[in-house]
Amino acid sequence: MSRRVVITGIGVVAPGATGVKAFWELLTAGRTATRRISFFDPAPFRSQVAAECDFDPLAEGLSPQQARRMDRSAQLAVVSARECLRDSGLDLESFDPSRTGVVVGSAVGCTTGLEEEYVVVSDGGRRWLVDDEYAVPHLFGYLVPSSIPSEVAWEIGAEGPVSLVSTGCTSGLDSVGRAVELLREGSADIMVAGATDAPISPITLACFDAIRATTPRNDEPATASRPFDASRNGFVLGEGSAMFVLEEYEHARRRGAHMYAEVTGFASRSNAFHMTGLRPDGTEMAEAIVTAMDQSRITPADIDYVNAHGSGTLQNDRHETAAFKRSLGEDAYRVPVSGIKSMIGHSLGAIGSLEIAACALAVEHDVVPPTANLHQPDPVCDLDYVPLTAREGRFDTVLTVGSGFGGFQSAMVLRRPERSAR
Structure with missing residues (x-):
């Protein structure tokens, strides 16, 4: 173990x-x-x-x-x-x-x-x-x-x-x-x-x-x-x-430390396809998500929130929407999803860690941040992207994903420590 x-x-x-x-x-x-x-x-x-x-x-x-x-x-x-x-x-x-x-x-x-x-x-x-x-x-x-x-x-x-x-x-x-x-x-x-x-x-x-x-x-x-x-x-x-x-x-x-979250799963994949291009079906990101969930011993029904890559490009937004549907199935339509790049921009290599921080704090405070500036949803991006206003709830298990030039696709699962299986 x-x-x-x-x-x-x-x-x-x-x-x-x-x-x-x-x-x-x-x-x-x-x-x-x-x-x-x-x-x-x-x-x-x-x-x-x-x-x-x-x-x-x-x-x-x-x-x-x-x-x-x-x-x-x-x-x-x-x-x-x-x-x-x-x-x-x-x-x-x-x-x-x-x-x-x-x-x-x-x-x-x-x-x-x-x-x-x-x-x-x-x-x-x-x-x-x-x-x-x-x-x-x-x-x-x-x-x-x-x-x-x-x-x-x-x-x-x-x-x-x-x-x-x-x-x-x-x-x-x-x-x-x-x-x-x-x-x-x-x-x-x-x-x-x-x-x-x-x-x-x-x-x-x-x-x-x-x-x-x-x-x-x-x-x-x-x-x-x-x-x-x-x-x-x-x-x-x-x-x-x-x-x-x-x-x-x-x-x-x-040592009696305060624990924000446990990292229970992580996986990365490459699309071996194009330096800046993405396949529209989101296969590689979906595979990273499934592997991270398998490491965490959870199913899509356990996911309470997804922090999206959400860069604000047509190609990426549709790619990861497809990846969420492929990896989470019908639960993709249930789980709230949001993108904090709408508020703090895309800091390239740093943004993945800033998004992990947001996820750990979401678990800590049982609040998920919104997707700012989302007034006219793309019909192809038809999931619950938490527009404009933060949402309260119980968020024990969160998924965060990243997509990068070169074909890199990564996914990480964080869980409330007392809910994580030993």
Whole structure:
């Protein structure tokens, strides 16, 4: 019998909300944090809106040296890791550091720092042969995404397994899934895991403009992210981080830890089909969902809530609607489904962890967040997508899914700990 794994601490930095309390209040109120980009002039780009974090590294407790050394993505990760440790009540000095590990997910790594430094060393792009004398001493750390989990490990003193997972937009699910595997196999007793991304930069906008994946609804930034709505026309780029303390169940019980949820199932699949395209039948996502349910020893009738990927693209929304019908059968029409990207945008690799946080809090508070901006449902997306207003109920078992470029499809089941089978 594999070891059970529970979430005992949560830390969040999200658009419109720094900290778990503010994050949950924003989601349950159905408020959107999308706006016109303020980090730079977005006028040259097709899509000019994003979900930005109001984040000041010094105000959040990082030292000037840390703020100078770390890319924004690492800053977000360290701040959210600090919060999840405080929330867990763990005193890491009383535990074996070799039994404590870190897994961080990120789709685009230190994009912000790399782009800023390229502008400097190339003299604004005018020099083909760049002058490295103008580069910051930590430029190599920006090039290597593994510098992000290294920063988190240094922060908490973790000397066990430390790694980065980069699987596109499923990174935030896959990183937590990897940490769960390490705990189950006995390689660690405590894992700090989650994801971070800070991709709001000119190069990222240009990339998504090229494939027309992001919305051009620049005159309505607050309502630009519209998952499952007939008027949707692309996703809204975001940023953020969510980190978790994950522990083996008995380890957490012995120290009297508060348990938000138990991770009972996780699976990932690839469609081996197309870098950005999806098969309309949702087969691969459905297979990941079924496998995650099988690991959890549950049936579709046990699912109380589904957190959708809900990116707000026609292809994705219809793909996962088909996946829910294929994997859950008639129960797909019963279970409430919602997408929080409608409020905090799509932070690429980070969003999967932010959605895990939302799911754990839904179990904790028996409330599920709504799908904001859903006024005219796509007739093909005919499930209960919880439009506009949060819903109260009993949510013991929740499913969260992710879909990423490259064909990645992931699913995770979280359950209220006292309801999980030993």
